[in-house]
Amino acid sequence: MALEEGQNGGAEKVAVEVSFKSFKPQLFVEAPKANDAVQFYKTAFGAVETCRTTQPKRKADQELPHIVSAQLQLAGSTFLVSDLSDDSASTKAGGTVFAMCLETEDVEAAVTKAVAAGAVAEGGVVDGEGACCCAERVTTVKDPYGFVWQFCSPADKCGANVEA
């Protein structure tokens, strides 16, 4: 049986070269429970935290700083856990929210290639502010299946402390 060409089949000729350095799923939890969630992943699965980016508490009644992202190692892979901020609520899907972070040296080229293949860019390139743990520049696309991908500049500062 011939494989279906697919809605994106015609876009394969886009001559943009992009190299990704890492792939990190990012789990968003209702603030301020990211700290609890990190503790759970350590306890339940033996995950090891290798990086944490926080903002000072933004409301007087918050006991914990807002976790922009905490980076965990598990079974040779990396994932992130973040407090869901008010301005990330637009990505909320039911009870769970998540995104995939792809580190690359060329964020713009990654967007160009993804959009040519059928993704939709969501805003421009912005200051990372820790979204993908230490990435300086971040931009977001939504793929044709509703999943959110964040292209981030390499998080070299974090990486320096992470053992392979």
Next chain:
Amino acid sequence: MALEEGQNGGAEKVAVEVSFKSFKPQLFVEAPKANDAVQFYKTAFGAVETCRTTQPKRKADQELPHIVSAQLQLAGSTFLVSDLSDDSASTKAGGTVFAMCLETEDVEAAVTKAVAAGAVAEGGVVDGEGACCCAERVTTVKDPYGFVWQFCSPADKCGANVEA
């Protein structure tokens, strides 16, 4: 500032040793679009497919076999793409559905440890039927933050063809 003990702090003494061989996010897309999605991830991100588990088409009007899971390599990590079947609709959260697959030799011990830490087991251990690409046994827990984790026996048959 003292770190919050967290709702699971008391469970850290559970003496169950579990080792995970791999961590694979799994993206569920509306059937039969998994094939298109795989093509998109290849075109947009340069992902490489290393394994595909299918079921014969189950309805006369389906042109494509149902993709139980297709395994993709991207930036040194692995993820899965699956057609969303009717019986997995219970995990549906808005427009996107996903789970994390954790491969382990001891599925039962993984459940025990996760439940002790605060997760909720969802059914018993069942035949994998390709859910995590070639895993023979699979069971599912939901963590306290709503995310679904599938503990799977190692997918050795797939792994044999995957280069590190």
